[in-house]
Amino acid sequence: xxxxxxxxxxxxxxxxxxxxxxxxxxxxxxxxxxxxxxxxxxxxxxxxxxxxxxxxxxxxxxxxxxxxxxxxxxxxxxxxxxxxxxxxxxxxxxxxxxxxxxxxxxxxxxxxxxxxxxxxxxxxxxxxxxxxxxxxxxxxxxxxxxxxxxxxxxxxxxxxxxxxxxxxxxxxxxxxxxxxxxxxxxxxxxxxxxxxxxxxxxxxxxxxxxxxxxxxxxxxxxxxxxxxxxxxxxxxxxxxxxxxxxxxxxxxxxxxxxxxxxxxxxxxxxxxxxxxxxxxxxxxxxxxxxxxxxxxxxxxxxxxxxxxxxxxxxxxxxxxxxxxxxxxxxxxxxxxxxxx
Amino acid sequence: xxxxxxxxxxxxxxxxxxxxxxxxxxxxxxxxxxxxxxxxxxxxxxxxxxxxxxxxxxxxxxxxxxxxxxxxxxxxxxxxxxxxxxxxxxxxxxxxxxxxxxxxxxxxxxxxxxxxxxxxxxxxxxxxxxxxxxxxxxxxxxxxxxxxxxxxxxxxxxxxxxxxxxxxxxxxxxxxxxxxxxxxxxxxxxxxxxx
Numbered sequence: 001x002x003x004x005x006x007x008x009x010x011x012x013x014x015x016x017x018x019x020x021x022x023x024x025x026x027x028x029x030x031x032x033x034x035x036x037x038x039x040x041x042x043x044x045x046x047x048x049x050x051x052x053x054x055x056x057x058x059x060x061x062x063x064x065x066x067x068x069x070x071x072x073x074x075x076x077x078x079x080x081x082x083x084x085x086x087x088x089x090x091x092x093x094x095x096x097x098x099x100x101x102x103x104x105x106x107x108x109x110x111x112x113x114x115x116x117x118x119x120x121x122x123x124x125x126x127x128x129x130x131x132x133x134x135x136x137x138x139x140x141x142x143x144x145x146x147x148x149x150x151x152x153x154x155x156x157x158x159x160x161x162x163x164x165x166x167x168x169x170x171x172x173x174x175x176x177x178x179x180x181x182x183x184x185x186x187x188x189x190x191x192x193x194x195x196x197x198x199x200x201x202x203x204x205x206x207x208x209x210x211x212x213x214x215x216x217x218x219x220x221x222x223x224x225x226x227x228x229x230x231x232x233x234x235x236x237x238x239x240x241x242x243x244x245x246x247x248x249x250x251x252x253x254x255x256x257x258x259x260x261x262x263x264x265x266x267x268x269x270x271x272x273x274x275x276x277x278x279x280x281x282x283x284x285x286x287x288x289x290x291x292x293x294x295x296x297x298x299x300x301x302x303x304x305x306x307x308x309x310x311x312x313x314x315x316x317x318x319x320x321x322x323x324x325x326x327x328x329x330x331x332x333x334x335x336x337x338x339x340x
Numbered sequence: 341x342x343x344x345x346x347x348x349x350x351x352x353x354x355x356x357x358x359x360x361x362x363x364x365x366x367x368x369x370x371x372x373x374x375x376x377x378x379x380x381x382x383x384x385x386x387x388x389x390x391x392x393x394x395x396x397x398x399x400x401x402x403x404x405x406x407x408x409x410x411x412x413x414x415x416x417x418x419x420x421x422x423x424x425x426x427x428x429x430x431x432x433x434x435x436x437x438x439x440x441x442x443x444x445x446x447x448x449x450x451x452x453x454x455x456x457x458x459x460x461x462x463x464x465x466x467x468x469x470x471x472x473x474x475x476x477x478x479x480x481x482x483x484x485x486x487x488x489x490x491x492x493x494x495x496x497x498x499x500x501x502x503x504x505x506x507x508x509x510x511x512x513x514x515x516x517x518x519x520x521x522x523x524x525x526x527x528x529x530x531x532x533x534x535x
Binding site (some may be wrong): 114115117118121122123124125134135137138139141142143145146 | 431450451
């Protein structure tokens with residue numbers, strides 16, 4: 001076989017072409033190493049050492065003799081230093097030198113290039129200009145910066161969504177007003193001094209509906225409740241869902257105890273009607289607490305809500321499916337006028 | 341036009357002049373409430389609209405704003421990623437100048453729809469170079485000049501830069517590299533430290 005004319009390279013040229021090379025003599029001892037290899041093992045201990053002793057050379061299994069290595073000249077090899085971490089594996093290639101002068105082994109960092117660059121503080125000068133290692137580092141860094149930018153973009157979108165939700169006045173599930181809308185309406189009413197009734201409604205047995213028939217049934221029940229509340233009130237009233245199964249109605253101009261009791265009674269009557277959902281019957285009822293702005297001077301939104309809430313719990317304690325009125329001046333005594 | 345161009349302008353204005361100035365510029369540019377999403381493509385000309393609005397709000401000449409933008413991109417603490425990506429170009433300032441010829445392809449390696457202006461470097465002798473930038477955005481040459489100035493500091497090189505002129509839709513910068521290792525420059529590790 002014609003092997004062609006031998007190429008002579010001076011060591012400096014070899015160092016520039018292959019900064020990670022090793023030259024091994026016919027007996028397998030390391031004769032010289034490239035500058036980047038010298039940077040990785042700076043103590044000079046490689047020169048004169050037995051290549052197959054200091055390096056673990058694998059094809060599929062470990063190649064332990066020069067004879068075995070010679071059978072894989074020109075093949076891709078996995079080479080690591082004896083005792084090094086698995087990330088320190090080089091990709092390698094061994095070729096014979098002219099006239100049985102030994103072997104030339106060239107290495108590259110392969111996939112472990114980032115760890116190697118970090119560990120050995122390698123710079124541009126440690127790579128041949130033809131090596132794409134620096135480009136690989138560049139791409140990895142650019143891509144991780146981009147991942148960060150995408151995450152920022154996602155945060156921005158979520159932030160915008162949250163801001164929009166905060167601005168919203170509508171409860172998404174029921175289409176009723178939400179807590180924010182109620183607070184605004186209450187603030188308007190107390191500021192203007194217009195008298196109004198306040199009704200706090202809590203569903204009874206709603207948790208059982210959710211537990212027994214699932215959340216879809218629960219959502220359906222909430223929508224039915226919403227339509228009942230809307231149909232039993234005037235368009236000028238503010239009907240808000242303020243919690244999972246809690247609703248508050250502000251009724252401007254409505255400060256007649258008798259009329260409010262009638263409205264509450266009608267709401268409870270309709271809530272206690274069974275609600276059908278996909279062949280299942282859901283049963284709930286409602287407990288209501290009521291207070292009137294005319295009980296106060298001045299009427300404060302927070303106080304009224306707290307009193308309506310307390311009246312509501314009196315209804316719960318009284319056996320549910322009923323409405324209680326806050327008793328002005330005797331709030332602490334807990335005396336409530338029951339309807340019905 | 342990639343949204344990253346506009347994002348650069350936004351970050352530059354916000355980090356240099358504050359969020360309220362940026363808000364004033366967005367109002368001046370009449371972009372509406374949402375503006376744009378930097379990771380998506382924006383309508384062409386938006387960057388110029390933003391620069392024009394910045395010019396009206398800040399009262400600085402456009403060229404100054406563009407050059408400051410370039411300096412910001414290569415040197416501000418919030419933009420270390422840009423500085424680092426540029427430093428990958430070369431071991432020294434001359435290597436960096438040479439790498440600008442590949443910067444467009446490099447950028448597309450990371451973001452395939454991100455089209456930086458193509459650049460060409462020619463040697464005039466005596467340490468004189470000319471960098472020709474295709475003017476995707478009018479005035480891009482000033483941005484590149486600011487960037488070259490900041491990178492010279494980063495490499496510790498002494499350079500004189502001049503806006504040479506506009507020719508056939510390209511903007512040309514003249515570069516005189518007086519000393520490639522005038523000062524120590526900033527350190528650069530090829531691999532980011534862990535953590």
